[in-house]
Amino acid sequence: MPEVRLSYDIDGDDFSSAGEASVAMKKALRQMGIEPETIRRCSVCMYEGEMNAVIHAGGGRAEVLVSPERIKITIEDDGPGIADVEAAMREGYSTAPPRVRELGFGAGMGLPNMKRCSDELDIETAAGRGTKITMIVRL
Amino acid sequence: MTNAEAARRLGLDCLCPGEEREVSGGYAGDLLSWVMGRAGRDCAWITIMSNVNVAAVAVMAEASMVILAEGVKPDPELLRRAELEGIALYSSPLNAYELSWRLHEALL
Ligand SMILES: Nc1ncnc2c1ncn2[C@@H]1O[C@H](COP(=O)(O)OP(=O)(O)OP(=O)(O)O)[C@@H](O)[C@H]1O
Ligand SMILES: [Mg+2]
Numbered sequence: 001m002p003e004v005r006l007s008y009d010i011d012g013d014d015f016s017s018a019g020e021a022s023v024a025m026k027k028a029l030r031q032m033g034i035e036p037e038t039i040r041r042c043s044v045c046m047y048e049g050e051m052n053a054v055i056h057a058g059g060g061r062a063e064v065l066v067s068p069e070r071i072k073i074t075i076e077d078d079g080p081g082i083a084d085v086e087a088a089m090r091e092g093y094s095t096a097p098p099r100v101r102e103l104g105f106g107a108g109m110g111l112p113n114m115k116r117c118s119d120e121l122d123i124e125t126a127a128g129r130g131t132k133i134t135m136i137v138r139l
Numbered sequence: 140m141t142n143a144e145a146a147r148r149l150g151l152d153c154l155c156p157g158e159e160r161e162v163s164g165g166y167a168g169d170l171l172s173w174v175m176g177r178a179g180r181d182c183a184w185i186t187i188m189s190n191v192n193v194a195a196v197a198v199m200a201e202a203s204m205v206i207l208a209e210g211v212k213p214d215p216e217l218l219r220r221a222e223l224e225g226i227a228l229y230s231s232p233l234n235a236y237e238l239s240w241r242l243h244e245a246l247l
Contacts, residue, residue: 019195023224026199036180043199044175051171104188109172116176 004032004066010050010075012059021062022047032066038139041117042071045135048110049075055100056080057131070119071137078130085123089115140245142204142227145183148245149231149238151206154213157227160203165242167208167235171196178202183242185235189213194220203227208235 006028008021025046029039046062053060057079065072082088089111096106115121118135125131145162146153166178167185174196178184184202186193189211197205204227207213213221213228221228231238 018192019199023195023198040180040201043201047175047195047199048172103190103192104169104171105192107170107172109170109176113172113176 006064006066008062008064010053010060010062010077012054012057018051018054019047022050025062025064028064029066029071034066034071034139038071038137041137042073044117045073045114045137046075048114049073049133049135051105052110052133053077053079053131055096055105060131068139070139073118073135073137074132076130076132081127081129081131082123082125083127085125142183145204145242145245146227146229149206149241151229151231153229154207154218155221155226155228157204157221158225160227162203162242162246164246165239166202167239175200185238185242187211187235189217191216191220193217194224194226197221197226198224204229206231206238208233208238 010021026043053075057077060077063074087093091112092108094106094108119138120136122134140162142160142162161181162183163181164179166182168174169186169188178200180201181203183204183206185206185208187208194217207230210232
């Protein structure tokens with residue numbers, strides 16, 4: 001299988017389309033015949049990353065590279081960045097505003113879920129400079 | 140047990156029949172990233188959340204049905220998305236505890 005590249009725009013101001021990139025990625029992976037457990041892990045990584053870009057950064061971009069050995073998911077935004085990554089990685093830590101908490105977000109479990117479901121997680125971020133999250137799920 | 144059978148045995152109201160799927164467990168919760176991280180595949184997901192994000196989580200977590208507890212009404216956008224994605228969406232006047240034990244009995 002040659003490397004396959006999937007690219008998605010993550011719309012930041014439209015909550016009703018939130019999750020669309022993740023749902024599209026999931027369908028694409030299924031069509032490629034990736035095994036269910038791997039799809040499940042990629043789904044968690046992509047969904048949490050997509051929603052963080054929507055909620056905390058006003059949208060962004062996602063790229064998924066599928067090769068025979070691994071799936072690499074990169075989610076990038078030009079939002080405010082994460083000032084304290086160590087705090088952000090803790091279960092329960094969230095700066096989500098009340099209006100998104102009312103929708104069920106803000107448990108502070110997104111980044112911990114991404115860590116648990118990926119084999120490698122890398123966060124490049126700085127306050128005021130956006131965030132780039134790279135996750136690798138090995139096949 | 141299929142999702143439609145589970146619905147019948149729990150006396151649920153059908154909002155959207157969705158695709159037929161096997162139900163092999165349950166999960167009750169309203170915080171979306173808890174559900175994402177913890178709900179097992181093919182579970183019946185019981186929640187009082189009614190906004191459109193429930194649809195994406197149900198698809199991503201591979202829930203085989205969603206049950207809106209306590210008589211919660213779905214937002215129109217959630218219903219539309221459930222129809223689009225083939226999600227089995229039901230409602231019940233019962234609370235999450237009552238639905239959970241009924242589901243448990245149905246699964247025995
Ligand atoms: N892309 C991002 N840009 C800026 N800040 C972010 C970004 N992603 C995460 N954060 C920060 O890290 C915190 C923790 O993120 P995490 O996904 O774990 O929890 P959450 O999004 O607040 O809630 P949940 O994911 O459970 O709905 C966020 O509250 C936010 O402060
Ligand atoms: Mg999050």
